[in-house]
Amino acid sequence: MGKFDNGFEGSIALVTGGASGIGRATAQKLAEAGATVIIADRNEALAKASAQEMGVEAAVFDVADPEAWQDVVSGIKARHGGLHLAYLNAGIMTYRAESPGTPRPGFDLAAMPDANYRQIMGANVDGVILGARTCIPLIAESGGGAIVATASAAGVIPFPPDPIYTATKHAVVGFVRSLAPLLEPQGIGCHAILPGVVDTGLLGEGTADKARSLGVPVIAPEEIADAVLGAAQSPKTGGLWLCLAGRPPSRYAFNPVDVLGIPKPE
Ligand SMILES: NC(=O)c1ccc[n+]([C@@H]2O[C@H](COP(=O)([O-])OP(=O)(O)OC[C@H]3O[C@@H](n4cnc5c(N)ncnc54)[C@H](O)[C@@H]3O)[C@@H](O)[C@H]2O)c1
Numbered sequence: 083m084g085k086f087d088n089g090f091e092g093s094i095a096l097v098t099g100g101a102s103g104i105g106r107a108t109a110q111k112l113a114e115a116g117a118t119v120i121i122a123d124r125n126e127a128l129a130k131a132s133a134q135e136m137g138v139e140a141a142v143f144d145v146a147d148p149e150a151w152q153d154v155v156s157g158i159k160a161r162h163g164g165l166h167l168a169y170l171n172a173g174i175m176t177y178r179a180e181s182p183g184t185p186r187p188g189f190d191l192a193a194m195p196d197a198n199y200r201q202i203m204g205a206n207v208d209g210v211i212l213g214a215r216t217c218i219p220l221i222a223e224s225g226g227g228a229i230v231a232t233a234s235a236a237g238v239i240p241f242p243p244d245p246i247y248t249a250t251k252h253a254v255v256g257f258v259r260s261l262a263p264l265l266e267p268q269g270i271g272c273h274a275i276l277p278g279v280v281d282t283g284l285l286g287e288g289t290a291d292k293a294r295s296l297g298v299p300v301i302a303p304e305e306i307a308d309a310v311l312g313a314a315q316s317p318k319t320g321g322l323w324l325c326l327a328g329r330p331p332s333r334y335a336f337n338p339v340d341v342l343g344i345p346k347p348e
Pocket of ligand 1: 098099100101102103104105122123124125128143144145146171172173174204205209232233234235276277278279280281282283284285
């Protein structure tokens, strides 16, 4: 029997990147379902405002910081006694618009500053791996639950507008697929969410409207939130939940590759 078979009432859930977009929509749904929710975000003002509006707790930190992870998870254990769901969702693109209304610059690998590279690897890769490392022991001692990470459709397809972003999301997909069987004996499900284009601040000013005008379907963050709750409740671990507009989330499957001695994932 899975931890969330009867819903999320009474469970403790941590949502990174929970101050806005997909994370915020998921935190809201978890809170409505009766979970105690902690949103984690490095944007202090937005995290505090969102937490207050949703009646949840806020933890302000950078998910790339291993020490901050230790402090936050110890604090959750001390205050709430356990943890059941870690939704590792915080993420950025290589060049982010620094303030609302500022257009996002185009991708230019040769001119990419080190700071941008470190920041995206920190948020998108370290944030997931360090988060899983820190949360797994507490989830296990709390009787099991789930790790869910936000990858992207760009975790399984090429996405030339941002090859670094694409690399980070492929990393999340490989991490989740490989970690899932290791966590199963502890009663911890492990899944990745692979959204298409979602209407959030990540896209940059005007991008959602531009996408719509080009006929690219844009998804509401609430639909992705439903997929996150569904993944956490899935009886079969290791799901790569592709979320495309107008379709229910579906499990993406790779072509199997026969490699001597390494078990097939599916
Ligand atoms: N919007 C899309 O089209 C789309 C598509 C596929 C995947 N995703 C992924 O969804 C996830 C959520 O993004 P979103 O679209 O909701 O964007 P968003 O910008 O609305 O939300 C991301 C949140 O993460 C926080 N954050 C970023 N880096 C952080 C860090 N290092 N430490 C702590 N918090 C940090 C930001 O402050 C922000 O509140 C990301 O991983 C993103 O890559 C988004």
